[in-house]
Amino acid sequence: MGAFIIALALLGPTAVSAKSVFAHFMVCNTANFTETDWRTQIGLTQTAKIDAFALNMAKDEATTKAQLPSAFTAAEALQFKLFFSFDYAGNGDWNKATVTGMVNQRRASAAYFKYNSKPSVSSFGGPASGADWKNIKTAIGCYFIPGWPSLGAKTALEVAGGVADGLFSWDAWPSGSRSMITYPDASYFNFLSSKKYMALVSPWFYTNLPGYEKNWPWRGDSFWVDRWNHLISGEFQPEFFQIISWNDYGESHYIAPLDDSQYAAFTTGRASYNYVINKPHNGWRELLPYFITLWKTRTASIMQESIVSWYRQHPKGACSSGNTTGNTASQLQVEVAPSVTVQDEICFAAPLGSAATVSVTIGGVAVAATWNVVPTGGVGIYSGSAPTGGRTGTVIITLARSGTTIVQITGWPISPTCTNGLNNYNAYVGSMWGVSITARSPTLAVSKMKCARGFGANGFAGLCEWRCAHGYCPEAASFGTKPIGYTLSGLSPAYDGLCAFVCARDYCPSTACSYTKGTTDCVAVFVIGGMHSLEWCLLFKSLFTKKVSNRASVS
Known part of the structure; x- marks a missing residue:
């Protein structure tokens, strides 16, 4: 991994009993799923070393009742885990009797994720209904980790006399031109004390769905790699990670494969166009086995070298912003032009067994490419970037060692022409695998750095x-x-x-x-x-x- 990075708020080591990684899964996107589709999604998730889906469900969605039987049947067959994440923001507050009944119906399943032998339950929003959870917990004995980001850690812990067993913050994206920081994580650690923290990690954010009053990007660029490095190497260690998201295509932070059966949000959200088409994000998922293993065991091995790259396919000033703002007043942020928030650069990451050089061309012209993070001892995930300088054309990234190319990727071109004349702030992510190598691990475990x-x-x-x-x-x-x-x-x-x-x-x-x-x-x-x-x-x-x-x- 990169040089041992520590956030400002240095806290004492936190005892960890069973680290787990979850992926936020939008059940509302599964109207056309069969059990085979669930098996396919779960299989990809297991390959990425993710432990469970956090099944996000808003009140009164038809997909919930229709799809849960197939989801649990597939998960049981593949020995995978699921748990419920009740969304109070989408269609309003859940009825506590409904929540109790749903958890009781599935808690005996071998596929239901449990913590300390208790069925785990999460929620997004709804702190005003916090008192309901006292009754729900009494009825089902669940382990409750809500996300109440509107309150902040201290106030959230006081809801209903401290009903939460842990918290997550939903503060997973940087603001404005600032890179991601870990100060919000430090706040939660300070106030949670012995209660557990679920850290969020997300690769990107762009949404343009006027029907939901959403139209903004947050800065992405290098922060998928940065966020993992910050939290893996920090003095405070969360008990859980939740990846935002597996399949929320409307917010552009999906790591699942493209799937035209899951694009209903672009219709209901009255999008000007589908900004996901031809924008795969699979490469981000391919980095997860190393990061997750490194976090859980404090060391990991490289057995095959590869390159993953991501970038926006238009210069940030190429076309109209379409009334998109950088930041959003809906989150109490000062809105700026998107060009202030986003960067014109090619970002890349490479799991390597030893040092290699990186070079980038855009439209056949070489641009300066540098490694920004070099793993200690030379083994691990290198990451870097190359400014585009407004250039357009086909993007080629090459890794070489001792003058010999070890892996090269040709990505989709950067173009000055935009769909519907609107800048698309979603990312194109490409990847290419090289040959297998003799397994190599860092010389030092993270705990010894x-x-x-x-x-x-x-x-x-x-x-x-x-x-x-x-x-x-x-x-x-x-x-x-x-x-x-x-x-x-x-x-x-x-x-x-x-x-x-x-x-x-x-x-x-x-x-x-x-x-x-x-x-x-x-x-x-x-x-x-x-x-x-x-x-x-x-x-x-x-x-x-x-x-x-x-x-x-x-x-």
Whole structure:
């Protein structure tokens, strides 16, 4: 994997009993499914090393009653797992008696996913019905992990006297031109304590369905690989991952094969055109066996080298945006032009057994291609990018070693011509496998790696990059006799530990730190991921206000 990456919020190791990976599955798309279709979908999921489908179901959908028998029959035959995820946002709140009856009907199935011997149940939205879950849990003894993203971690945990056994945040995409960060994950870990966290990971987001009042992309580009690396190597380890999604084609984050029987959303959502056609995403799925194995066991093997690439097939200013905005006011975000959010670049990732060079041509013209993440020891998933510079034409990506091509992919061309004159912000994903190699694994397990490169947003960026390269861990740092640093007056106390460490080593940036002690409070804490300033302040205070004497001995 890449240089050992740690988020800003460094927490102590979390005990893990049984890590599991789920894929968010839209049951509403299965109106035309047969049991054979379910078997096919499940088989692909098992190849990707996903443990279960989280079956998303809105109230009163005909597909739910019609398809659950086939789904469970197929899952039982293939020894796969399923669990219910009740969607309260689609058609309103579920009736608690209906929920109880559905879980009781399927809980005895060998295919129903259980945690600590309890049938697992999830939900999306519906915190106002939180009290219903007290009755539901009493009736069926389920393990309940809701997604109540409108509340934030602290408030969600207080719903109905703490009815949730764990939480997931649905904060799976970056905002604006910012790359993905793990601050929201840190918030959940801080407030959840002994309760379990389900982290979300998603490869992309673009939706243009006016019938559902949805029309925006969020920044994607490198963050499928970045998100896995951040959460695999972070100090805090979630109990569960949920991939968003297996088959939500309307939001462009599907990793299942293209399937024209599942495109009803483009009709009901009154889409101007189907932006999924000729946009396969299979290559993202092909990276999962390595990432999932690495997360669960802390090591993994490469047995066949390959290349996966993804990019938008139009320069971002080629055609009309079609009233698409970057970000969305519906999620309390400042809307910007899509060109601010998206990037004109070719992204690529390659599972390799040893170092290789990468080159990219667009329309026969070579463009600069670089690896942005190189695995420790040379074994693992390399990832990088190449700016398109607005060029158009056929895309060819080549991996070579010692002057010999080991794998090459020819992707669909980038074109200045758009369907219906509208820019399509969905991604084309291509992949190509090379020859099999003798199995190779990283020389170090993830658990034995040390921090080599840090990252942070806003004022934390330089501080995190500098201190991580020097091996700083806030809970265990030791200092020499140089003056200790303090946070500038008015800034968040999140800076306290960072300034104390870096200033003692002659790096004391005037934008955040000072050798003179000031006053920090909650007023200046910025808003990240839609969370309230006060909640971020409480989080950062609990994580970073531990003081360390400037007379501590040098380690």
